[in-house]
Amino acid sequence: MSVIHLEAAGQEALARAEKLLGEIPGGVEKAVRSAMARSVAHLRTGSVRAIRERYDISAANVRADENVFVRYSYQNGVQATVTFAGRRIPLYRFGGASPSRPSGRVSAWGHALKSTSPTQFLNAFVARMPPPASHTGIFERTGAKTSGGKDQIRELFGPAVPQMLGSRDVEERLSREAMEKFEDRLDHEINAILNGWRKRL
Known part of the structure; x- marks a missing residue:
């Protein structure tokens, strides 16, 4: 605040x-x-x-x-x-975020400060979440599994x-x-x- x-x-x-x-x-x-x-x-x-x-x-x-x-x-x-x-704010909303369309196979890029170049996140991807979230973001795999056995992911955020x-x-x-x-x-x-x-x- x-x-x-x-x-x-x-x-x-x-x-x-x-x-x-x-x-x-x-x-x-x-x-x-x-x-x-x-x-x-x-x-x-x-x-x-x-x-x-x-x-x-x-x-x-x-x-x-x-x-x-x-x-x-x-x-x-x-x-x-x-x-x-x-x-x-989701990192995807800052400039330099790519790819511009959701893809689970391509590494994602992003940054927040104008003074830095976009960083490549090798273990992250751009995806659109299903309802009720329904927003596009940059997500990374944590290395853990969900209770259903799927890869656990978390969204990357800026300030x-x-x-x-x-x-x-x-x-x-x-x-x-x-x-x-x-x-x-x-x-x-x-x-x-x-x-x-x-x-x-």
Whole structure:
């Protein structure tokens, strides 16, 4: 699990919002909440971009196994706690996985990091699992037997989304970029509310 905390309290941007929207009922709260929601959306997009800087994986495959939970608090400003969770991602979903079609006879290749070349797994193969799993993955034989006498296999996985975000430097950079987005968006929200209010007068 990876957690990034965003907090807007006491900043110059909030003081400006209170000064400009103070006479509009609910104006400050509306502007701040909307700006923070956009900031969180920016953070989520940025997290995928940060992962793909280092890992050979498509945005769609990141999002497929990404669970994001957002909790807001509106005491003394506005805070958002963004939690990234999710299981380890099948190695087959990373770039460089081959063969592209299931085969039980050909050695499989795969890797997770962009900085490495795909590795050949001599005792592994690409296969599509039957329902209810129904997904394609890279599997290797463990050398053991199942209770039915068949070769026991296990799927190979890359890291999970929280592991790929993992670095504190990455989390701090994403937080900083999200708060810059908050301040930019807050100005937009202030102007939109002011324009709407003036039209009513």
